[in-house]
Amino acid sequence: MRYAELHEQSIHDPKAFWGEQAKAIDWHTPFTQVHDGSRSPFETWFAGGELNLCHNAVDRHAATRPDQPALIWHSTEVNQERTYTYAQLLDEVQAMAATYQALGVTKGDRVLIYMPMVPEALFAMLAAVRLGAIHSVVFGGFASVSLATRIEDASPKLIVSADAGSRGGKAMAYKPLLDKAIELSAHKPAHVLIVNRGLVAPEMTAGRDVDYAEQRQAQWGKSVPCEWVASEHPSYILYTSGTTGKPKGVQRDTGGYAVALAASMKHIYLGAAGDTMFTTSDVGWVVGHSYIVYAPLIAGMATVVYEGLPIRPDAGIWWQLVEQHRVNIMFSAPTAMRILKKEGAEAIQQHKLDSLRALFVAGEPLDETTSAWLQQTLGIPIVDNYWQTESGWPILGTANGVERRTPALGSAGVPMVGYQVRLIDDQSGEVLQGADQKGVVMIEAPLPPGFMQTVWRDDARFLKTYWQELGGKHYYSTFDWGIRNAAGDHFILGRTDDVINVAGHRFGTREIEASIATHAAVAESAVVGVADQLKGQIAVAFVTLKDAGQASDALRGEVAKVVEQQLGAVARPSQIHFVGGLPKTRSGKVLRRALQAVAEQRDPGDLSTIEDPSTLTAIQGLFKPAS
Ligand code: ATP
Numbered sequence: 208m209r210y211a212e213l214h215e216q217s218i219h220d221p222k223a224f225w226g227e228q229a230k231a232i233d234w235h236t237p238f239t240q241v242h243d244g245s246r247s248p249f250e251t252w253f254a255g256g257e258l259n260l261c262h263n264a265v266d267r268h269a270a271t272r273p274d275q276p277a278l279i280w281h282s283t284e285v286n287q288e289r290t291y292t293y294a295q296l297l298d299e300v301q302a303m304a305a306t307y308q309a310l311g312v313t314k315g316d317r318v319l320i321y322m323p324m325v326p327e328a329l330f331a332m333l334a335a336v337r338l339g340a341i342h343s344v345v346f347g348g349f350a351s352v353s354l355a356t357r358i359e360d361a362s363p364k365l366i367v368s369a370d371a372g373s374r375g376g377k378a379m380a381y382k383p384l385l386d387k388a389i390e391l392s393a394h395k396p397a398h399v400l401i402v403n404r405g406l407v408a409p410e411m412t413a414g415r416d417v418d419y420a421e422q423r424q425a426q427w428g429k430s431v432p433c434e435w436v437a438s439e440h441p442s443y444i445l446y447t448s449g450t451t452g453k454p455k456g457v458q459r460d461t462g463g464y465a466v467a468l469a470a471s472m473k474h475i476y477l478g479a480a481g482d483t484m485f486t487t488s489d490v491g492w493v494v495g496h497s498y499i500v501y502a503p504l505i506a507g508m509a510t511v512v513y514e515g516l517p518i519r520p521d522a523g524i525w526w527q528l529v530e531q532h533r534v535n536i537m538f539s540a541p542t543a544m545r546i547l548k549k550e551g552a553e554a555i556q557q558h559k560l561d562s563l564r565a566l567f568v569a570g571e572p573l574d575e576t577t578s579a580w581l582q583q584t585l586g587i588p589i590v591d592n593y594w595q596t597e598s599g600w601p602i603l604g605t606a607n608g609v610e611r612r613t614p615a616l617g618s619a620g621v622p623m624v625g626y627q628v629r630l631i632d633d634q635s636g637e638v639l640q641g642a643d644q645k646g647v648v649m650i651e652a653p654l655p656p657g658f659m660q661t662v663w664r665d666d667a668r669f670l671k672t673y674w675q676e677l678g679g680k681h682y683y684s685t686f687d688w689g690i691r692n693a694a695g696d697h698f699i700l701g702r703t704d705d706v707i708n709v710a711g712h713r714f715g716t717r718e719i720e721a722s723i724a725t726h727a728a729v730a731e732s733a734v735v736g737v738a739d740q741l742k743g744q745i746a747v748a749f750v751t752l753k754d755a756g757q758a759s760d761a762l763r764g765e766v767a768k769v770v771e772q773q774l775g776a777v778a779r780p781s782q783i784h785f786v787g788g789l790p791k792t793r794s795g796k797v798l799r800r801a802l803q804a805v806a807e808q809r810d811p812g813d814l815s816t817i818e819d820p821s822t823l824t825a826i827q828g829l830f831k832p833a834s
Pocket residue numbers: 447448449450451452454455568569570571572573591592593594595596597619685686687699701702796
């Protein structure tokens with residue numbers, strides 16, 4: 208079957224299409240209606256159906272493939288490795304779930320999880336959904352203030368955390384940050400459950416804090432049945448990473464999410480029971496939720512969970528894991544791949560990678576240069592896919608399971624099943640029909656299964672933030688710019704808040720960055736629009752070089768020339784700064800908002816998500832007003 212036909216069916220006969228996909232999931236009570244759109248844009252998928260996410264991810268496989276690895280944990284931080292079979296995973300999840308019950312957690316309660324990349328983080332997530340509790344994982348790299356905001360918003364009965372994480376071999380205490388966050392938050396959890404790894408002795412608050420090792424021993428062997436929940440019962444809340452503004456609590460359902468993940472595994476990632484998947488994200492991000500935890504386990508695969516840096520002890524570590532565990536599918540981020548590219552192909556190629564079928568990347572644009580380098584280095588399909596915390600699974604991608612296809616280099620692919628992706632002209636509000644026209648990427652209602660249900664406890668914010676009515680139809684905005692070529696491939700040009708308007712000419716930051724990246728000396732760049740009295744805005748580029756020693760005025764001229772030749776003189780950056788590093792979020796996204804503020808000599812605002820503050824401090828030095 209052609210993919211276009213399948214996509215067409217998913218839109219015009221969603222009941223038949225999603226009804227078929229739903230067969231991949233075990234339903235305790237069969238659903239009576241595939242889609243109920245009576246409250247659109249609040250959609251209900253698989254109404255009447257009852258299921259449990261943990262049952263689908265763990266129990267059913269523990270029954271049929273008990274001795275197969277389910278979770279393979281490898282830590283280069285504490286030099287440990289542990290493998291859990293499906294039977295062992297079920298035991299661990301039940302011990303955690305029994306502990307939750309002992310601490311009073313019941314259906315609908317929130318459990319906030321603030322954990323490093325250890326197996327217990329996954330046990331904690333699965334134990335929550337097992338009881339019908341709603342988890343909210345907060346990335347372990349966040350500090351007290353960001354954590355406090357999320358504790359207050361999610362109001363958890365229980366917080367699960369650890370004594371410490373570890374980064375670059377250095378223990379990072381979590382418990383003091385958590386204690387501080389609870390102090391700052393108006394909401395107080397009844398209990399805090401601590402997984403003590405023996406890295407930094409945690410200070411325990413009597414009556415509130417509980418040691419997990421003791422609990423695990425006390426609860427071991429107890430059977431905790433799955434709580435069957437309605438398809439629309441929330442499974443989790445996940446806060447967006449916060450590249451812009453105040454984080455939103457993205458609320459996900461249970462049934463739609465399970466079906467969407469199973470369908471994505473079948474059509475996009477091509478993983479099946481018995482395969483091994485290695486997703487190099489963190490459980491604190493959406494990619495981690497969907498492709499470290501739920502999708503591989505729902506499919507009966509083994510998931511590799513890695514704690515550590517991509518280049519420690521050296522740039523070969525991920526590829527060593529691929530070789531050792533015979534990984535079939537890998538999923539990473541462009542930023543990590545650019546780091547590896549800087550280190551050279553040899554670290555990758557010295558490993559036996561014949562088990563690997565494809566490398567998927569998402570999270571930010573994959574520039575053509577890096578894409579081509581990866582393709583050449585690995586010799587397997589490099590598949591970009593575009594999505595958001597809100598969507599839970601790809602909006603754009605390549606469904607190689609349906610029809611083999613290679614989208615144009617630099618393109619994130621075509622709309623995935625269930626998605627009616629539209630490009631809308633931001634001035635006229637018209638749906639752009641032709642090829643090569645730039646518009647805002649929007650999704651026509653109804654949103655497919657798996658997509659966010661609403662903003663946690665704030666339906667009004669969901670409607671106000673994301674939705675727009677144009678010509679009698681409802682559209683969800685992704686807040687990204689896109690363009691579609693004649694073959695139907697979409698290119699993401701950057702966020703709508705990342706547009707540069709130079710003397711009336713509008714450019715996506717990505718267009719200029721992609722152009723800069725074609726210069727052989729360039730490692731990475733970030734372009735921002737900076738207010739200018741004459742032109743409205745000027746483009747300012749921050750560039751890291753493969754070899755920092757090469758920085759010179761002559762090179763600056765060459766880089767500017769490349770942009771001028773490719774995009775025209777108006778796009779030529781007015782300033783090019785060679786810098787040692789770009790300020791990024793812990794999830795690897797460039798903080799353009801902060802760069803722009805610094806270049807305009809404004810306060811960069813909330814920097815709680817920044818990975819390495821020294822990158823921004825160095826750049827601030829460049830813009831200090833002369834005294
Ligand atoms: P916030 O919404 O709080 O500002 P965020 O948008 O950075 O945070 P995410 O949901 O993690 O948080 O990121 C989704 C965004 O990442 C997309 O809207 C898009 O801008 C970008 N993105 C994701 N995948 C791709 C891709 N394959 N190509 C281009 N851009 C991508």
